[in-house]
Amino acid sequence: MGIAFEDAIKQFQALMDEVDEPLKITFQNIHQGYPAENLVRFLKAREWNVAKAHKMLVDCLNWRIQNEIDNILAKPIVPTDLYRAVRDSQLIGLSGYSKEGLPVIAIGVGLSSFDKASVHYYVQSHIQINEYRDRVILPHATKKYGRHIGTCVKVLDMTGLKLSALSQIKLLTVISTIDDMNYPEKTDTYYIVNVPYIFSACWKVVKPLLQERTRRKIQVLQGCGKDELLKIMDYASLPHFCRREGSGSSRHSADGADDCFSLDHVFHQQLYNYINQQAMNLQPVAPIKMGSFHVDLPEPDPEGTKIALTIETELHKLDRNGINRLPSDLNLNSNRNQNG
Incomplete structure (x- = not known):
């Protein structure tokens, strides 16, 4: 790291x-003993402009205080049937760790329907997974590997992506804005797998709109991505939808224990038990109240809104053209090479 960067820190x-002091306290929940490394995240997000990075972090800390984010891991989604419905329609899980010790977060983009609960439950669930990652998973990895680990890799499964995804853009934009504003630079690389034509068509248009810093993080892999992903992780850490070509679905595998989206997976069992235990510690006598934990939904970032509108426009074009099959001239391997 150069002198200029050290001066900025x-x-x-x-x-x-x-x-x-309240901001300092909530910052401790963010940095988990590594303040300088977390300052660097916000500096990177603002191109090393100290004033802008400072404003971004202070805004983030105020957001955490106003929305009681420090207590969100003590706010379970109840009853269990509702939580299971959220998990079945917001597909995300931890499949393992990379060879460098980074958590591997799997996301079922194409088959997530977001239609079993209100927006607030999905936002609550997303933030809880972020906080569990940052306060439990990453500190555990740091201790295990003997060095600071502050980022993860994400594998995005596009299996089943359809034009109906148009209805999800608003919610996904809200979640993306929350991540951009309050959890910057937490993902090292995004690997996109099982890509249908509908994604490829939108990606060609959206890719130039992304910041160079973001584009460098995204790799579109051929097929299920198994061969490429095995270069950075062991087979046991592969998400179930990457384990064989033509697996057909990312929603459920034959063995529930291997399906990292399932509530029965060890990651979700640990997360579920952790949140319920934290709730008992916080309120040992009072019963757990039903109802979602409302978080102020942010105004989407102008750039993010532009990208969402572009995707929406492209999906409408595909709908009008009746696109429902893979064109013979689509060269996914070429697409992969351009992004890898």
């Missing part, structure tokens, strides 16, 4: 030393 730290 020192300036940023000096500014943070001046913030009010």
Whole structure:
């Protein structure tokens, strides 16, 4: 790291030393003992502009205080049937770790329907997984591998992606904005697999709109991506939808224990039990109240809105043209090479 970067970190730290005590307390939940490394995340997100990074972090800390994010891991989604319905319609899980110790987060983009609960439950669930990753998973990985691990890799499964995904764009934009504003630079690489034509058509248009820093993180892999992913992780850490070509569905595998989206998977059992235990510790006598944990939904970032509108436009074009099959001239291997 160059001298200029080190100076930026020192300036940023000096500014943070001046913030009010409540902000310092919630910042501790963010950095988990590694303040400088987390300042770097916000500096990267603002192209190393100290003033902009400072504003971004202070806004994030205020958001956490106003929405009681520090307590969100003590706010279970109840009853269990509702939580299971959220898990079945918002497909996400931890399949293992890369060879470098980074958690491998699997996301079933194509088959997530987001139609079993209100927006607030999906936002609550998403933030809880973020917080569990940052406060439990990453500190555990840091201790296990003997070095600071502050990022993950994400494998996005596009199996089953349809034009009906249009109805999800608003919610996905909200979730993306929450991540961009409050959890910047937490993902090292995005691997996109099982790509249908509908994604490829949109990707060609959306890719130029992304910041170079973001584009460098995205790799579109051929097929289920198994061969490429095995270069960075062991077979046991592959998401179930990457384990063989033509697996057909990312929703459920033959063995529920291998399906990292399932509530029965060890990751979700640990997360579920952790949140319920935290709730008991916080309120040992009072019963757990039903109802979603409402978080202020952010105004989408202008760039994010532009990208969402572009995707919406492209999907409408495909719908009008009646696109429902893979064209013979589509060269996914070429697409992969351009992004790898």
